[in-house]
Amino acid sequence: MTLPQQHDAQAPPIRADRLWVRYDGNLALEAVSFTVAAGERVAVVGPNGAGKTTLFKLIAGILQPAAGSLEIHGHGPGRHVCVGYVPQRAMINLDFPVSVAEVVMLGRIREIGLLRWPRRADWSRVDAALTRVGMQNYRARSIGTLSSGQQQRVFLAQTVAQQADIVLLDEPLTGLDLPSQEIIFEILDELRSQPLTVLVATHDLNLASTHFDKVLLLNRRLIAYGEPRTTITSENLLEAYGGHLHIFADGRLLVDTHHEGRQ
């Protein structure tokens, strides 16, 4: 096993420079460049198939770009265990017989090391992480018995136990009711003091404009990146979503996600 990479303190947490990704012969990302500063919270917004998950996998070191460069704290991705990646719910086998505490413990697997069982200090870290997301009373429950919102909080606790300083959440809010969404944001607010850099893929343009420092609007190409009021403009959104965007009289925005995936 290779050792985790040391951070370059001067470098930003994420710097992408003209990233190209090819999936089965199709382009998934074209010349995407952006920089995320420490402690920023960025909404990654775009239609299905826009490359949001691809971008997260690049940052997590699971995929390699065909061209371009990506630096995490000044070094190539991979060999970084400071990136906490929570995939979409559908990607995780929630019927697996594993307890909440074990799921969080797995975030410390590198810290614990090969050939060792978690020690008491590891379990108290796990409890501390669960307490930060308000799930300390669920440690013995199995992951499949929790609600979607509670599961998201457990996976957030996993990134806390991992001591990740970059957290990637792929559509964490999909299927959650409003109170559960608010709880997730409260937790992210609280974790922010660390400083924690957070990227969230979401379909919800209203949340993106109210709860984030920056919005990264993606449709294979980077369409816009910056503060919400400069990026969430009808011009940019039309470019990203085409005809699947509805703008209401009160200014609320709705993307017709039911149809936009099928074009």
Add this chain to the structure above:
Amino acid sequence: MNPIVAWLVEPLTYPFMLRGLWAALMIGLVVPVLGCYVVLRGMAFYGDALAHIILPGVVVAFLLGWPLAIGALIVGVLAALAIGGLSSSTTIREDSAIGVVFAGALALGVVLLSLQRSYAVDLAHILFGDLLGVSPADLALMAVLSMVAVLTVLLFYKEFLLLSFDRVLATTMQLPVRSLNNLLYVLLAVVVVISIQAVGIALVVAMLVTPASAAYLLTRRLAHMMLLASAIGAASGVIGLYASFYLDVASGPAIVLVATAVFGLVFLFAPGRGYLSRRIRASAA
């Protein structure tokens, strides 16, 4: 002597029965532990195939007069690594690749065996096990392989858990995913070799899948699932062996039938996830 005690002790006065009992216990305890990974990762077909692929190794060892387990182990480990490698190349679907190798190896094994004169008897032993023919040397080898399998699972418990539960996190955490996977495949080959002696090539998949599936319905923790699967496997081994002694039926299939009956009971009556309790909940809702 109390008649029940006498009934229990009588078979053990035969040394071959005593050795058979030790073997059944060991196999019942160890193989279902690895079987839990097979069940949770959906690898039942892989386990079945691995058992059949081993046949030519067993036959060659038999023809050369080596211990059968040695031939099986060599072929099993090679096959495990080859399939591990095959699954990373995408030109052919993994289950098709396994199917091709599985049937080809089985045919090769039968052809090699048919060169022998006592072909029919030996084939039956290899296909369905020969627990009563376990020699002291076989038993010692089984014990060593069992210890290796259990120790490795204990040492890599959290890594195998992560690999089976959330492969994406295993990759993000930069674990040596491919090596760990190969290690798990090799361990499966080891326990398949152990179980061939008891239940034979055709029924190995039962030792891997049946106790672990019953345990899956009874618990929601991997460690508990392993302990329960082990208990069910050991009980099935012992009860099956006694049944085979008193009813005069083949021991391997008897063990598998007991395990299947346990699974059937659990499937019907397990609290929470059994058939009946799901029906009751459905009608109450």
